[in-house]
Amino acid sequence: MMEKSPVFFADGSSTKMINAYKKAQETFKYFWREQSWEYRRIVPGLTVSCVKVAFTQEKPGSSELMVEHMWINEIDFDGDHIRGVLINQPNDITHIQVGDPVEVPLEEISDWLFAIYPSKQPKGLSKLFSSSPLPKAYGGFTIQVMREEMSKSDRKAHDNAWGLDFGDYNDIQVVNEQKLHPENLIEHPMSKNMKEKLIEFIQQYPSELTHTDEKGYTILHKETIAGNLTSVDVLLKAGADKNVKTQSGKTALDFARQMKWEHIIPMLESN
Known part of the structure; x- marks a missing residue:
């Protein structure tokens, strides 16, 4: 076109x-x-x-x-x-x-x-x-x-x-x-609507929480980069490790700050 x-x-x-x-x-x-x-x-x-x-x-x-x-x-x-x-x-x-x-x-x-x-x-x-x-x-x-x-x-x-x-x-x-x-502007509606599906997915495939791709990205990294607050919350409550670093040395919090996802930063900063 x-x-x-x-x-x-x-x-x-x-x-x-x-x-x-x-x-x-x-x-x-x-x-x-x-x-x-x-x-x-x-x-x-x-x-x-x-x-x-x-x-x-x-x-x-x-x-x-x-x-x-x-x-x-x-x-x-x-x-x-x-x-x-x-x-x-x-x-x-x-x-x-x-x-x-x-x-x-x-x-x-x-x-x-x-x-x-x-x-x-x-x-x-x-x-x-x-x-x-x-x-x-x-x-x-x-x-x-x-x-x-x-x-x-x-x-x-x-x-x-x-x-x-x-x-x-x-x-x-x-x-x-x-x-x-x-x-x-705060959160994509699909992030909220898919909450239960994500919970079920993690329960069925718990290894996905720790799985990393060829560049060291976890599902937490990816959901953070996309600004999905509900998804990040679900992953953290399921036990996702927010301290995991990619091969370039970045945590999920690093990406949240880099992308200026202000609604996600406090969640990753807290214990």
Whole structure:
């Protein structure tokens, strides 16, 4: 879908655009929280899920850098590095192509975006005579900077090309149904809804509490990185060791502080 979308240009060095990059990096944790739950859904919920990365390369015969901001999807995140696959065809940069794997630290992303259909749909006869709502877009900080500079007609054309409801460029939301359920900023509803399932899982497979992957991550590390308060609480009460370190030397508390999950930090700091 993105390769067919019209290209809209904006000054990447403008104060507004630089602030958009910073905001995307600061709020990426909400993207990852949603994406981590998407991987667990039986029926996919997200219609779009991607991260924008700044790629650089020296111009031929010059020390001047070319910069292209392009999207990657199939996102994975370990608390430090974001991995994905490039989905845009570069215009000038030649060291990477569509389909190539990408790995960058969090501070090198310039945007993120996910979209999901509104949960409240028209019912009865009203549904038959209403147009289908577009998926609601979340994040998209650089996109909203560009939309702000467009005329109303260009903005409509842009949104139609994406097939998404970007909403008000002055009111960027970062979690699903943020207006309807502001408590979702604290915790993803699936974390609370899946509490009993997690308890049952740990009871059936207690070794999962101590299992580590090839990088030394435990289930506690992963749930902490995703900001799942209820899941972290269940794991700690089941006996998860919060002092286990990854191969890079980080505990779950280190990741909670790094991600600024303020609601989880006290739980991991306490005995």
